[in-house]
Amino acid sequence: MQHCHPSDMNMFRLSARQSLSRPSSNSGTPQSHHQHEVIGVSNCLQVQERIFVGIIIKSGMLCALQKEKTTVSKLFTRMLQVHTRKPDLWITAAKWEFEDNLNHENARHLLQKGLRFNPASKQLWLEYYRMELLFAEKLRKRKQIMEADLLEDEDSVQDAVLAGSVAAVVYRQALQEFPEDVKFALSFLPICQLFDFAKNQEEDIFTQIQKSFPDRPETFDAIARRHIYKASTIEDEELKEKEIQKCYDVFEDAVNKVAEGEIWGLYIQACLDLVEMKFPKTTPLPEWRIHKLLEVFDDAAKKEAVTPALFEKWAEVLTNVGQIKELLKVYDLATTHHPKVVTLWVHRLQVLIRTVPTEEKVIAVFHEACKHVPKKKSLPLWRLILDFCISNQSDSTTTLFEKGVSCHSSVSGPVKVLYLQWIYLTAGISKTRDLYKRFMQAGLVPLQIIKEYIKMEMAQAKPKMKLLRQAYEDAVSEFGSTNADLWIDYIQLEQTHPQGRPEDAGNIHFRAVKCLEGELNQQFITKYTLLQTGHLDV
Template structure:
């Protein structure tokens, strides 16, 4: 090993002598012996390679700074090039040993971009793709590098075609391939325009009319649409709209959307939103009211398209697109109250129709209730809260939302709704067993004695679901102590401890209540002492029973 290290160090002597001769470094400034030894141990770490590479890069950076400081810009072939070659060799050895480390490959690419040659980048990507052909992002990066760094559209196209062999249904690969062809087309058009301005003969240059009009991108589009759905087609259309020479291609894609993808809600959503950008007076109108009126007309045209969509495609995704559009427009700020009122009325109408069709998405009930409460429609909010639980009777979040709404309104139906929640929601299925109960407990300070008695009736306290029964007993005990003091808490405890199941926390809380009454157990009356010991006995017995059941 020592011979190899010594040989590598001696190979650097001409380079070091040159650095000293031109005044960039001194003799004591360059020491690589320790790093070389690390790379030739029996067990080599990746960190050793990275440290050596970083050391060499730091040397390059220092040379660059000192060149600028002393204004010396000669002998690069004898100074920088050997270091760059050595770093490239280190990267090659490291990536050969740790092939799966993609970040190491990226570091090599980044180094080549800054210090290497364009051909070196291509070689690195080629080696990386031979090992990682299953990663579409790497193919895209390699193709972009060919197009941007080497200005080679042919090589980029070749890489995209190879990528599609490995990933024939990958949307991102198709999108970037499509974009690349349009960028290439735009570049050719700019070159032709510059040559024409310079009045040069175009005979020796080949500018195919088909390529200049974006036919290659159209070929990519036709190949893609046979495999991927409407949302992807729209993404290609959005890319095409960036370029000002793709009108024919855009018309082709739009026609395909309207002909072949009407069974997809994404198509209707896209076509409806296009009406917002349709030609009109827009910002040219002098008054805020005039602009608001123009915006309202555009939104009405959007809604007409959505209406056609729900007639043709009466599905939850279609109604979701319609509601999402109306909700997004309502959230937009406007100083014109009339426009805001129309947007709110439109949204409430669409939500009601979607609900009547049993196609309103669960998450939109929250938005619906918020709007009704803000507008002061308490009756409507209560009605929606109750009907939402009928639509999604197994949803914990819907029951919680409905309970919160009725509490906020001070409704007398809260007790009945809570009992219905315990009946319909199966805690064995839903992981958030206690969320419905916690909603009630969070509002406990606002609940009257009578209402709490209703909420904590025998149905919940004796629920067959252990989690519900145990938690309600704990909360009932807490409530008894906070409203009636120690005596009421003891009475509640004595009545509940006969009914299993009981949690450890139930006994712990009662013990805590007893401890609050006195500072020391020896000063307690005899009856209280017995009761205190009784609590410990029950707690121990309950724990033993639970352990037996677990076994």
């Protein structure tokens, strides 16, 4: 057996030590020393397991490269004895047996054993099914090459295996484990369709699904998409369109039988795929397919079955075909059906603004949106309306800013920054100072506002040190315990400004060291040392 590389074992030991010393993630709950030990040991065992598996697989790959197949088999056997509940490992071992060791029986045995330990693993069933079809394909190719004469009684058995009958048995057994899972039953189809000789099996799967799940949306979708697949292989345009019409017919039947809204989503997605699909023969896209898509969108909307994501798709289609007026109607409908979805309101406003409406109309829609959208999620709306008002030099700009700064904290903070910037650009530094002072007196000022104000003061022809010093005092007073860079910037200001007091740098350093803790404290000391020696990148 191949020995583990020393670096692998070092990594193993290091990870184990880190796991034992790692604190609990539930820092808010008091825990005894014993509880910490239990958590540490649990973490350690989990890391040991991951590292062990990694080392075993790495060793197995090394042995495989050296063509030591017996050693690889033993490695996988030992690994699976310990990790019986890991489906991925059973699949990896079976894949190696089938592809590298060329031993189909061992691979089959591993997958069967893996399923006994993990009967709920859908991936194991799918891989088992895939492997049996691959084995049948290998036998078919071998038969074509060898052209061996077989006895008649052997022919029947051989033909059954060559047709993938073993895979069909696997499929039936899998469905017995998950009798109500239509999506799992359908997940075998893409595998089956990879093998030309399994056409009869594909038919059987479709028949079984229609029998077991006759009124499920997924069943209708699978049948309809089968017509789409057939259409993609037909070059004759008339025959192609007839096959596509069969797809539409399946869905039309489905929406009359199935009450679930999911069927409309599947119908719309199929129509979108038909609009976007590429055929072997390059031809212009028939307009009727786009009209059909828009018609389905309309019908689904009447049933209130269009999700926010599908409304966005609808809008995208209308944009591509240049129907801007219809686009606005769609977003009106979207915000009616999904009034709490902020992105739909934002897009509705954006489309409305493109139509050059009156200012009153835009602001009215904005206020309507604010009634429905949760306040903590409404920032995109505020950004959009403020940008609109500023661009149009609206008289309502100040009023909206004043409302915005009194909103939810997730909105008021960014709006205060925008308000400060707008006042600076339109009214000058004097008004900006007044607004900044007002914000500070009100409290709960984000750090970004103080930083923006400092930039504005620094941009003056003669920056006033008194005002800058006060701004930095505001900053370190509120955020000094969580931000080491603020203290460094403050010290730099005192050292570089013509009216600064370099002798105060030591006092600021002392305050910073007392205020900052842990890693932040070390960061500050390091940066301060680099600053004093002239090696700090500014």
